Amino acid sequence: MAEKVSGLVSEFNRELKLKGFKAFQIEQDSNATRTYSRKEFYKICLTTGKSRIHYSDKSFEQEGTILFFGNPHIPYSWETISTTYIGYTILFSSDFFKNAERSESLQQSSFFKIGGTPVLKITPEQRDFLNTIFEKMIAEQEGDYMYKDELIRNYISLIIHESLKLEPSDNLDQSKNAASRLASVFLELLERQFPIETTDTPLTLKTAQQYAQQLNVHVNYLNRAVKEVTGKPTTSHISERIVTEARALLQHTDWSISEIAYALGFEYPTYFNNFFKKLTGTNPKSLRAA
Known part of the structure; x- marks a missing residue:
């Protein structure tokens, strides 16, 4: 059955x-x-x-x-x-x-x-x-x-x-304001992009603008809401989550650095190297060798 x-x-x-x-x-x-x-x-x-x-x-x-x-x-x-x-x-x-x-x-x-x-x-x-x-x-x-x-x-x-034409339902829980709702959904959508399980399906949402488009809101509105609720810009959340995933892939897979860069949405490995070093202070090769 x-x-x-x-x-x-x-x-x-x-x-x-x-x-x-x-x-x-x-x-x-x-x-x-x-x-x-x-x-x-x-x-x-x-x-x-x-x-x-x-x-x-x-x-x-x-x-x-x-x-x-x-x-x-x-x-x-x-x-x-x-x-x-x-x-x-x-x-x-x-x-x-x-x-x-x-x-x-x-x-x-x-x-x-x-x-x-x-x-x-x-x-x-x-x-x-x-x-x-x-x-x-x-x-x-x-x-x-x-x-x-x-x-x-x-x-x-x-x-x-x-x-x-119809009246909306009045049974919705309105305990949180619009900024809190938007920030919550953004963080949920961000987390749903991970983990990266294959090099054949690279990360597609990498910028605040792309997330705003997915959520049908203006990017400025998204940025204000996320910063107001979390204290950090939208781009910081995105970058930090990508770095967290990069660390996991470097430490727990046998993918090459080029494959990891592609899987995380970087067109060239050098872009990934620069991005990773800027946020962590070290390069991907050094982390993997540690």
């Missing part, structure tokens, strides 16, 4: 990566809500049941019908409390949605931003309307209509625009 479930999950993920989207109905055991990689896909989920969602450093417990917006760059977890949990989910990649002329509505939507509201309470009437949209997406993805990708993008946009 375990092998069968694993095979179904693998097939699900292969199809999702190939098409860039997947709409499906959530089974009553709610296992379908976990068969995807949050690092790669946005998620919009319409569910009825009792759950507890932790999003960044906010959390809430909700019973009834909700609409949830998941951003792959913001850490969150979902606990299903009730035994019966039903609804619909659409997963889609950023590249899939970028093909739409109106993709800016996704990036600018408060539902996908730090400090925004990723959860909405849904009335029975609103649920009926949204159910119809999800059912149409599920039907279209199985069909052979030439422009079904564009049609599904339109459905996603419709859900977003309809959601913008």
